[in-house]
Amino acid sequence: MAEYSIRDSVAIIQLDNAPVNALSVAVRTGLYDGIERAAGDGSVKAVVVCGKGGNFCAGADIKEFDEGSKGPWITEIGDFMDRMRKPVVAAIEGVALGGGLEVALFCHYRIAAKNARVGQPEVNIGLIPGGGGTVRLPRAAGFKQALEMIVTGNPVRAERALKMGVLDEVVSGNILEAGIKFALSKAHIDTSLACLRNRPVRMDGLNIDTKADAALAHVKSKYKGFEAPMFCVKAVVNAARVPYDDAIQKEREYFFELRTSGQSQALRYAFFAERQIARWGLPGGGDYRTARAIPVRSVGVVGAGTMGAGIALCIITSGLPCVLLEQNQEFLEKGVTSLRGQLMGTVRLGKMTAGEAEVCLSRLKPSTSMEDLKHVDMVIEAVFEDLKLKREVFERLDKTCKPETILCTNTSTLDIDSVATATGRPDKVVGTHFFAPSYLMKLLENIYGSRTSPETVATVMRFGKTIRKVPVLVGSCTGFVANRMLAPYTAEAQFCVEEGASPAQVDSVLMDFGMPMGTFRVSDLSGIDVSFSIRREAARKLGVTLTVDSRYFRGQRHCSLIERLVEKGRLGRKTGKGWYKYEGPGGTVPLEDPDVLEIIETHCRALGIERRNVGSHEIQERMQLAMINEGFKILEEGICTRAEEIDVIWLYGFGWPRYLGGPMFYASKLGLKRVFEKICTFHKRFPHSQHWVPSVLLGKLSESGLPLSKWGEAAGTSRL
């Protein structure tokens, strides 16, 4: 709703819809009524529109988008303001985003507090500004700057918005008082002079035809797969070419077209899924509402290898001091050199100045003495993936660190309890699973063990945000969530190759779908020998030796092409050849290699595997459904409590195309009945793959018709 009051002959309309004053039907109706009332009240000289609770308005209420349109559309409110003879001033603090900025652009004047941010972020949820933003912002900020704001969705700070012409004044002190004062100062000025409708789009010497083509081409290549950015360009270009009312009409058509599109639905889902994951609960009790995070003022990282150096870099760039510990000086220097290299990379990319990088480095304390970890609040262990070693490290950490210190392991495969029991504080032991490259990848899988306390979980969830990661809480199981789901996905990729597909064919299927990289490119990048060693080690523990001839491993179908490539010295990019070949030293461009195809052919012939044409559709279906089936098993077992958690893991861990929501959302769109039937068919066809055993939960849900938001509850694993 919107509260109406009068002070000093100024009508004040305060948008009121906690927490961000989203433009629900009630708020729009309240705003419309308030403006009408002020227009008709002879004692009112001017109007101030502001927001309650520290924010102006974060735009349309996204939750209402699925319900169709009710109440006044904001351009109707805007049209009314355009006819007003009394000045309307937007007094902005906090954010004015999307429809919020559009409301402000309908006002005759805009003032803002120093802390304010304004923007048109609609593109992030697969939309264009639908309340006049594409038509009015270019009239205020100029074509080029408006286009940039609308296409990127990035908000700008008040001072910049002032320079751009979006704001009339930036003020300090009470925003409402400033708004009233400003409004009274404009009470005698003809409002039509300040009305954006009456101004042309500012082109600042740019030619609209050349600029339009260039912008379309740029957006097409930069936002591959996303449909909204193209519509943003089309709408802004149109605003520069046609009269105001025609541009508004077109904008509205585009907006409604996008609002019902699958992409916008998926992106809106992703927006809320990202916020859902902060609401965690533990099976033994304790959740985000009651658990208090322990303050983390300093962190230690043990092991400065591939992962540890990047983790330490995340810590120091987020403003925290970090002790980086290695087993000896040589490894320490190597780790610090790698950290420095990554940091300088960000300087070269212009994301940080050299001075800022030096400040970050001053927070790093390289060390070979565990005594230096005595006083830190949290330690993240990233030594070799060896349980005996990790237990030794944890035992020593337990003895060295103060009793409150939280001990985290970056293990990718080990059970959290198996590490926690090496200490006398299992309640303070937790998994923090970073993804490589650890400085860049946003996902942080936090894993609780059977005795991890709610305070420890609250601390690592908050810590994740502090270091600008996306933390998701999951239970402990082999591979946790991300790698557990990845296993059947990559297994099916290899089976498809055995059966007749080429690595390049599989990769292009995935990339055409929208994945940033194909699985074989990733394998070449991280090193085929890495998967080889993991598999060999897993087999060794079970007393089995995997060879190039192994077709089964513990009764399960097994593809031994990895063993074959390692035998041939094809370890990936680092050896110039793997699933692809790479030209020149340090070559990074994967090229199809007839030699590898020959190796695959010969290998399969020797093992009696008959090859055939494997279609693209089959590849995509097998890889994705095998992984989705695993996702339902993860829900069934309570490793995750919501489908949204799985989707966020895929968005940030593997770059699943955001406009497709995530694998679980994708499954919901395919229809669970269809998904279940297909999985049952694959199970019959491939009985020796455990991953095709259909999830019981999936079977149940396929009959129930329950929406995705209820799947966790249906699994009986929801803890909130």
Ligand SMILES: CCCCCCCC(=O)CC(=O)SCCNC(=O)CCNC(=O)[C@H](O)C(C)(C)COP(=O)(O)OP(=O)(O)OC[C@H]1O[C@@H](n2cnc3c(N)ncnc32)[C@H](O)[C@@H]1OP(=O)(O)O
């Ligand atoms: C249909 C008729 C209307 C016509 C309108 C014309 C058409 C348009 O032009 C269309 C639009 O406006 S689309 C909306 C554009 N606005 C946005 O995308 C802003 C999204 N929000 C943000 O960026 C941050 O929440 C923000 C920066 C605001 C705050 O960030 P924080 O990190 O401080 O807090 P969050 O945890 O993100 O948010 C707090 C709670 O508010 C919910 N929320 C935020 N924006 C919302 C919005 N626009 N609609 C509905 N709920 C919204 C958010 O979900 C969270 O609640 P919980 O999920 O319950 O925690």
Ligand SMILES: NC(=O)C1=CN([C@@H]2O[C@H](COP(=O)(O)OP(=O)(O)OC[C@H]3O[C@@H](n4cnc5c(N)ncnc54)[C@H](O)[C@@H]3O)[C@@H](O)[C@H]2O)C=CC1
């Ligand atoms: N490399 C990857 O892609 C990912 C690895 N992980 C996990 O992260 C952990 C580390 O992996 P990487 O960084 O790849 O290994 P790495 O081999 O690159 O680095 C491990 C480092 O630990 C050091 N170290 C060994 N014992 C130590 C001790 N007692 N005290 C101090 N330092 C010691 C080694 O000298 C080495 O520099 C493993 O548990 C791994 O499973 C997790 C996610 C991804």
